[in-house]
Amino acid sequence: MSLGPEALAQSRKILVAVIDANAEHRQQVARALTSFYQVADFPLFDHAMEQLAHSHPCAILLDEMAASRSGGDPVRTIRRLMPGVPVIRTLNRSIPHGGDAAQGADACLEKPFRRSSLIRVISGLVNKAVEARWDTLAPQYRDSLKRTVDSFNSISDLIDRGEPLVYRDVNAACAPLVDAVSNHDFKVILDNVKGHDNYSYVHSLRVATLLSLFGHTIGLKGEDMSLLASGGLVHDIGKMKIPHEVLNKPGRLDDDELKVMRSHVPKSVDYLKLCETLPKGVITIAEQHHEKLDGTGYPNGLKGTQLNELARMAAIVDIFSALTDRRVYKEPMAPEDALALMSDRMASDIDQKLLTLFKGMLLDAVSGQAG
Structure with missing residues (x-):
């Protein structure tokens, strides 16, 4: 189920945020996750940060083309505003060998990715964050x-x-x-x-x-x-x-x-x-x-x-x-x-x-x- 920003404050269920300018891809991700998570999707990075400020998600899927109006690095912005929230970069290209394909994020996925791969990555990162707090x-x-x-x-x-x-x-x-x-x-x-x-x-x-x-x-x-x-x-x-x-x-x-x-x-x-x-x-x-x-x-x-x-x-x-x-x-x-x-x-x-x-x-x- 895809949540609009106005519903975020009322949502007490596990939430995944998807930030991607491609509306079709956001809808595909929401459908893939519907049995597992509530999903909030945003076309613009800055709007997402505003809406998520008081309702931190359990994970964020961030398209590599997402950008902040200020020109700052989006991953660093998320780290500053939402410490501890896992970030998954979604790439429109093949993941290269070597280098920082994740661009500082916790993980990266190459589009199109399998539903099972998406769920496995999200679940693993969410559990890692929870277990670290133990x-x-x-x-x-x-x-x-x-x-x-x-x-x-x-x-x-x-x-x-x-x-x-x-x-x-x-x-x-x-x-x-x-x-x-x-x-x-x-x-x-x-x-x-x-x-x-x-x-x-x-x-x-x-x-x-x-x-x-x-x-x-x-x-x-x-x-x-x-x-x-x-x-x-x-x-x-x-x-x-x-x-x-x-x-x-x-x-x-x-x-x-x-x-x-x-x-x-x-x-x-x-x-x-x-x-x-x-x-x-x-x-x-x-x-x-x-x-x-x-x-x-x-x-x-x-x-x-x-x-x-x-x-x-x-x-x-x-x-x-x-x-x-x-x-x-x-x-x-x-x-x-x-x-x-x-x-x-x-x-x-x-x-x-x-x-x-x-x-x-x-x-x-x-x-x-x-x-």
Whole structure:
């Protein structure tokens, strides 16, 4: 979706700015990014700087012909006005070997470029900027974020190579997170993951945090807490095999797309079972977090007593996290609205006694942070 300048101040979604005099190219970029980002496009550099002054984008695509009326270097102007915002130069020519093809920018792309290349470059630069800010956090928060994102990314590499997950590595990566949760000191972690551009990682970290907090609330300790955090982090790894256009599609999925999306559960389970040392509970979280008490869930239509307490907890946390996550095509639902929806329209889907405990847990966490 392409945003006009007047809408920038109201936009709270991840924003990419495109500065290019070629209207057709701006429209092509906006269409290419619509499933991933909000886009604001500008034909003139100086006008873009004026409009973006109070609503800094997460990245800027800057055509090499874009120029400032003052004659100054556009990249340096962006660095001065918007420090930390990644700049991607788009070139109307082949990228030469040697020299500064990017002209001081963070990256460059030769037109016409592939949609996948564009998204990969933007996402990589956005995440690099977000993760660099983690270095300024206290060690316990920095370690929680850096170790879990490194673990999550390494799992992607293992999947690509057909190698099994190493549970001790995931467990160790989640250790700082478990310590933070046990000490009711986790809000900074959740706050600082919000700007990260890997939605699957953000959602999985939120599930890992809230699921381990749920376990702590009902009295679990030690390895049980580690199991919950690890299970939360890997519960959706099958989504790494789902096409981006399905995973990030704005609006309702059609029947075929829904079938593809739901296949992430068996894909997750099949991969997790390659790890011979993986606790059964981790597989249960991945396999049953979309099941419902009334039997209308997937993939196996389990119901009632067929769902153990771990599966019931995981379903509550996953639903709450999905409702309150920010996506490019939707604003996050307020926590109180999400809980009301889960109590009302989802009353037959999820364990209401556990939901009551979950509500109390969130209330205690908020009041504890406020204090």
